[in-house]
Amino acid sequence: MIFNGNQLANSILQTLRITSKIKPKLGICLVGDSPASKSYVNRKLKACQEINVDAEVFHFEENVEQDQLIKHIQQMHHDGILVQLPLPLHLNKLDIIHSIPYEKDVDCLHMHNLQRILVYGELCEMLPCTPAAVLQILDYYDVNVIGKRVTMIGRSFLVGLPLSLLLQKRNATVTVCHRETQDLDEQIMNADIVISAAGQPKLVRNVKQGAIVIDVGISQGEKRGKIVGDVDFDNVKNQASIITPVPGGVGPMTVCMLMRNLCNIWKKKQGQPVYINPKLSEAYLND
Ligand code: ADP
Numbered sequence: 454m455i456f457n458g459n460q461l462a463n464s465i466l467q468t469l470r471i472t473s474k475i476k477p478k479l480g481i482c483l484v485g486d487s488p489a490s491k492s493y494v495n496r497k498l499k500a501c502q503e504i505n506v507d508a509e510v511f512h513f514e515e516n517v518e519q520d521q522l523i524k525h526i527q528q529m530h531h532d533g534i535l536v537q538l539p540l541p542l543h544l545n546k547l548d549i550i551h552s553i554p555y556e557k558d559v560d561c562l563h564m565h566n567l568q569r570i571l572v573y574g575e576l577c578e579m580l581p582c583t584p585a586a587v588l589q590i591l592d593y594y595d596v597n598v599i600g601k602r603v604t605m606i607g608r609s610f611l612v613g614l615p616l617s618l619l620l621q622k623r624n625a626t627v628t629v630c631h632r633e634t635q636d637l638d639e640q641i642m643n644a645d646i647v648i649s650a651a652g653q654p655k656l657v658r659n660v661k662q663g664a665i666v667i668d669v670g671i672s673q674g675e676k677r678g679k680i681v682g683d684v685d686f687d688n689v690k691n692q693a694s695i696i697t698p699v700p701g702g703v704g705p706m707t708v709c710m711l712m713r714n715l716c717n718i719w720k721k722k723q724g725q726p727v728y729i730n731p732k733l734s735e736a737y738l739n740d
Pocket of ligand 1: 612613630631632633637650652653
């Protein structure tokens, strides 16, 4: 089965649509002129339009000073605030993320939120967006991860690290692989579920027959302007039971999870019940 991320994202976005007169407002800080960052920001703006929430983009020069950016963030009155990553190297990413009040941290990258969720296992109205997208895809297919072998390729702050911890919380047996892993192919062949977030084309060439394969990788393909994942799709699609394509797989779901975080921040503010992933709640009760 080939997952259709646009279709599921659109159907979830329908359920998030705001119909009240007063609506949440997202504030986005964009630094520099990277075409990739601009395109991500545009996708976020489009999703905001689709669910009828307001959004405002603040565009800073590539050489903006750290203090100036932080001062700006501290004065933002928006319900959800995010800074588009990556940032130029002269800026301290963590100091900038931590200048966002944690209750407005719609990307869920502030240490307060990550610690609550990943270390203490507290249920929270927010989840980091790409890990949340992967969990949502597994839920869509009703995949039971309890006791399953998951091979997570990549251990980044944005994807591999938080996702590996969330899957442990769901009682999967998780192996984390990275740049220094020596028997990557073996770890991949051993897995019931392979999740790749390394940004290396054709890293995953073969999987166990019937494995579930989630491709979070994004890199430039051989043809200019073409985006490819980490998985050799044409080969692996014949072995996997479920596979996500790039583009059109995890990507659209990630933007959708950002919108869910924003709506949850808003609902919490209004005293309305927020959406919490039911399978996470079950797992969290176990530990
Ligand atoms: P992202 O933030 O999208 O997850 P990063 O570039 O920050 O991407 O992280 C890439 C991750 O992938 C790192 O944890 C790195 O160790 C891992 N990685 C990169 N190349 C390989 C490889 N050839 N084999 C296994 N893991 C890899």
